Amino acid sequence: MPTNPPIVIKDQKHGLPMSKGLLAQSFTATGLSPAGAYAAAQRVQDELRAAGRYELTLSELQDKAASVLAETAGPGIAARYVRLNEISKLDRPLIVLIGGTTGVGKSTIATEVAHRLGITRIVSTDSIRQVMRGIFSRDLMPAIYESSFNAWRGLRVPVPHGASPVIVGFREQAAAVATGMKALIDRAVVEGVSMVLEGVHVAPGYIEPSQFKNASVVQLLIGVDDEEAHRSHFYVREVQTEGTRPFERYRANFTNIRLLGRYIEDLASEHGIPIVHSHQLDRTVAEVLELIVETVIRQDEESARVWHPPGEREDTE
Numbered sequence: 001m002p003t004n005p006p007i008v009i010k011d012q013k014h015g016l017p018m019s020k021g022l023l024a025q026s027f028t029a030t031g032l033s034p035a036g037a038y039a040a041a042q043r044v045q046d047e048l049r050a051a052g053r054y055e056l057t058l059s060e061l062q063d064k065a066a067s068v069l070a071e072t073a074g075p076g077i078a079a080r081y082v083r084l085n086e087i088s089k090l091d092r093p094l095i096v097l098i099g100g101t102t103g104v105g106k107s108t109i110a111t112e113v114a115h116r117l118g119i120t121r122i123v124s125t126d127s128i129r130q131v132m133r134g135i136f137s138r139d140l141m142p143a144i145y146e147s148s149f150n151a152w153r154g155l156r157v158p159v160p161h162g163a164s165p166v167i168v169g170f171r172e173q174a175a176a177v178a179t180g181m182k183a184l185i186d187r188a189v190v191e192g193v194s195m196v197l198e199g200v201h202v203a204p205g206y207i208e209p210s211q212f213k214n215a216s217v218v219q220l221l222i223g224v225d226d227e228e229a230h231r232s233h234f235y236v237r238e239v240q241t242e243g244t245r246p247f248e249r250y251r252a253n254f255t256n257i258r259l260l261g262r263y264i265e266d267l268a269s270e271h272g273i274p275i276v277h278s279h280q281l282d283r284t285v286a287e288v289l290e291l292i293v294e295t296v297i298r299q300d301e302e303s304a305r306v307w308h309p310p311g312e313r314e315d316t317e
Contacts, residue, residue, distance in 0.1 A: 148200045151172060221268045
């Protein structure tokens with residue numbers, strides 16, 4: 001018989017053993033560093049074993065985890081952990097929509113957010129556009145064959161007087177890609193699977209979050225105020241992709257990229273979509289997670305206020 005038998009979550013099907021790795025991952029969603037999260041998870045395990053608690057419910061484990069976090073990382077981190085757990089108890093999928101112009105770090109942030117929330121489905125709108133290219137020829141839909149900041153090259157109609165070709169081209173491309181975005185979200189909702197959808201085409205006004213009734217949909221924008229910081233992202237991208245996304249190409253189109261960013265942020269202001277300004281990665285991810293938690297809890301509270309038991313209805317007279 002092993003010296004330290006596994007700690008079992010007894011309300012899970014077949015009594016699954018507690019995973020210290022998964023517990024540590026849930027802690028990183030609060031903003032804790034991986035090292036801090038692992039140390040806290042280790043302490044939870046050690047204290048449970050010291051107390052002889054080898055069987056407990058998931059709720060009891062989460063209570064113990066919150067207590068340890070309050071002692072080791074502070075009450076703020078513990079409170080954030082409790083709120084994140086509230087999201088996991090929802091009976092509907094979570095759909096996170098992350099937009100922003102080219103080069104603001106959407107993909108990196110989306111990957112980190114998905115990992116910390118335990119979401120395995122991450123889709124970029126560039127992938128949707130690539131699939132659409134396999135369905136529609138360049139003659140039929142030329143706008144999707146260009147980059148978002150150069151979509152004006154695929155315009156087949158005159159640009160209205162005084163309008164920006166860059167914006168008009170992007171609007172045509174985003175409208176086309178929005179059809180694919182909606183289909184993906186619809187599919188995720190039907191399957192009950194949470195998803196992070198990111199890309200420049202996730203622009204406010206092209207997808208209406210409230211239309212997806214059986215999901216918690218959170219839309220936000222990533223922005224970079226400082227032009228030089230934004231420009232440096234493209235150099236880092238070139239290095240990380242070993243030249244497949246060359247810095248010079250984006251540098252040459254940087255004016256259009258910034259113009260597109262201002263347009264998308266204006267849409268966000270118009271539609272009441274929050275903008276998270278990207279600076280340091282961990283801090284930005286923490287801000288995005290906090291925003292997601294606050295939005296989902298608010299949506300859940302609003303849903304509870306308008307819910308009526310079967311057989312009852314609101315008096316409309």
